[in-house]
Amino acid sequence: xxxxxxxxxxxxxxxxxxxxxxxxxxxxxxxxxxxxxxxxxxxxxxxxxxxxxxxxxxxxxxxxxxxxxxxxxxxxxxxxxxxxxxxxxxxxxxxxx
Numbered sequence: 001x002x003x004x005x006x007x008x009x010x011x012x013x014x015x016x017x018x019x020x021x022x023x024x025x026x027x028x029x030x031x032x033x034x035x036x037x038x039x040x041x042x043x044x045x046x047x048x049x050x051x052x053x054x055x056x057x058x059x060x061x062x063x064x065x066x067x068x069x070x071x072x073x074x075x076x077x078x079x080x081x082x083x084x085x086x087x088x089x090x091x092x093x094x095x096x097x
Contacts (some may be wrong), residue, residue, distance in 0.1 A: 001090065003083050005054065005063065012055030012083070014091040022054040035092065038085050041043035051084040
């Protein structure tokens with residue numbers, strides 16, 4: 001999936017390395033808590049930023065967390081939250097055989 005940041009299209013994907021980085025940044029021990037927060041709508045802005053950062057990193061983009069925090073995301077904060085939720089959901093969908 002892609003995200004438009006500061007007018008540029010960036011591919012996002014949650015690789016194993018990006019997921020490990022996400023776990024370390026959130027200091028939760030696992031991603032279950034993050035998934036539960038998104039499922040219940042109780043996620044924070046920090047959750048969105050960290051998740052988007054991990055997805056961008058997994059897609060090969062090297063935006064710093066500070067740059068991402070100040071960036072213009074096409075569609076605004078709601079689009080950013082939707083993209084983060086979709087990225088997380090796609091990472092844990094098991095393909096049908």
